[in-house]
Amino acid sequence: MTIELHASEEDRRVAGLAAAAIGLTLAEAAIPLPIPGVKPGLANIITLVVLYRYGWRTAAWVAGLRIFAGALALGQFLTPAFVLSLSGGVASLLVLALAVRLPAGWFGPVSLSLLAAFAHIGSQLLVVDAWLLPGVSLFAILPLFLTAAWITGLVNGLAAAHLLRTWRPA
Amino acid sequence: MTLPVPRPGDWLVLAAGLALIVGLWLRQADSLEGRVVVRLDGQVFQEAGLRLNRVIEVPGPLGISRIEIRDGRVRVAEDPGPHQLCVRQGWIPPGGAAVCLPNRVSVENAATGYDTLNY
Numbered sequence: 001m002t003i004e005l006h007a008s009e010e011d012r013r014v015a016g017l018a019a020a021a022i023g024l025t026l027a028e029a030a031i032p033l034p035i036p037g038v039k040p041g042l043a044n045i046i047t048l049v050v051l052y053r054y055g056w057r058t059a060a061w062v063a064g065l066r067i068f069a070g071a072l073a074l075g076q077f078l079t080p081a082f083v084l085s086l087s088g089g090v091a092s093l094l095v096l097a098l099a100v101r102l103p104a105g106w107f108g109p110v111s112l113s114l115l116a117a118f119a120h121i122g123s124q125l126l127v128v129d130a131w132l133l134p135g136v137s138l139f140a141i142l143p144l145f146l147t148a149a150w151i152t153g154l155v156n157g158l159a160a161a162h163l164l165r166t167w168r169p170a
Numbered sequence: 171m172t173l174p175v176p177r178p179g180d181w182l183v184l185a186a187g188l189a190l191i192v193g194l195w196l197r198q199a200d201s202l203e204g205r206v207v208v209r210l211d212g213q214v215f216q217e218a219g220l221r222l223n224r225v226i227e228v229p230g231p232l233g234i235s236r237i238e239i240r241d242g243r244v245r246v247a248e249d250p251g252p253h254q255l256c257v258r259q260g261w262i263p264p265g266g267a268a269v270c271l272p273n274r275v276s277v278e279n280a281a282t283g284y285d286t287l288n289y
Contacts, residue, residue: 106179114183143194150187161174 013054014061021046021066022073029074037124038148041156043070044092044116048109048160049167056097063089080132084124091123092116109164113157117149204264206244207278208237215275220244230273237277244279246270 007015021043028042043066051059067089071082099112125145129138176184204220210228218226218239225247226237233250246256251272259268267278 102179106177107183108174108177108180110176110180111183114180114187118187140198143191143198146187146191146194150184150191153187154184157180158174158176161176165174 010058014058014065017046017050017058017062018065018069021062022069025066025070026073035144035148037145040152041117041120042159044113044120045156045159045163047092047096048113048116048156049163051096051100051112052109052160052164056093056100059096060093063093083131084127087123087127088120091119095119108157109160110154110157113160114150114153117153117156118146121145121149204242205280206237206239207280209276209278211274212276220279228273228275230270230275232273235270235273235275237275244277246275246277249273249275 024042024046028039031039033039043063046066047059047063050062067082067085068077071077071079071085076082076085093116095115095118096112099107099115102111125138125142206218206220207214208216208218208226208228210230215228216226218224220239220242223240224238226239228235228237230250234248235246235250235256236248238245238247243261245261246259246268249257249270251270253272256268256270256275256277262268262277262279264279267276269276
């Protein structure tokens with residue numbers, strides 16, 4: 001008996017986009033970064049582009065697959081790093097679900113990217129505060145991480161806006 | 171290649187985020203700045219930052235002790251006590267304290283160890 005899985009058009013698209021996001025995650029892991037916890041989050045560019053092109057459901061699939069497969073590839077599955085990545089991903093997707101309803105003439109990818117970046121680091125710091133380092137005041141490092149989120153949010157948002165103007169998928 | 175121009179609301183979100191960050195940095199710089207705690211009879215008489223130059227006059231049982239804050243440093247400038255120990259101590263180092271026992275006045279320079287944990 002054989003079980004046949006039929007991959008729909010949508011499935012193939014999600015797989016392809018998730019592969020691109022995973023590629024960015026792996027490439028990013030090779031970049032040495034001075035402060036633990038601060039990284040550009042380049043895969044979020046893909047999430048943003050997918051959100052605009054194919055809607056929130058597809059974006060959530062791509063981000064979710066990227067988080068799981070990226071963690072497996074980096075040997076971080078079920079480690080604290082994975083839990084942080086997952087919580088950041090969930091929080092930013094929830095914020096994006098709301099933010100995408102903002103009037104598009106006023107708020108573009110840069111807004112969404114920035115809000116998602118803040119939600120991302122915010123939820124991660126909450127997890128660190130509640131689970132990893134309970135009792136340690138994280139207030140002192142909040143400005144540093146928010147500054148990093150602001151910069152990466154802006155850069156990723158501009159990259160996503162650029163891709164949305166120029167990139168035509170096959 | 172031209173960079174995509176952010177939309178009006180984007181500038182708003184960027185500015186709001188920046189304002190939040192600057193506020194947090196400033197607040198943090200403020201909380202890390204040295205504090206001076208002046209006590210009379212063991213009770214906190216006045217707390218002050220090291221940033222503003224000023225003279226704090228503390229009315230003790232023998233008379234008025236004058237605490238001087240200048241250029242980010244603090245000392246007891248004048249004291250009615252007989253031995254003048256706290257005055258001769260000079261500028262109080264960060265983390266240090268001067269006690270004018272006869273007049274029941276103490277000055278603590280709480281510059282170090284002052285972080286968000288004991289905020």
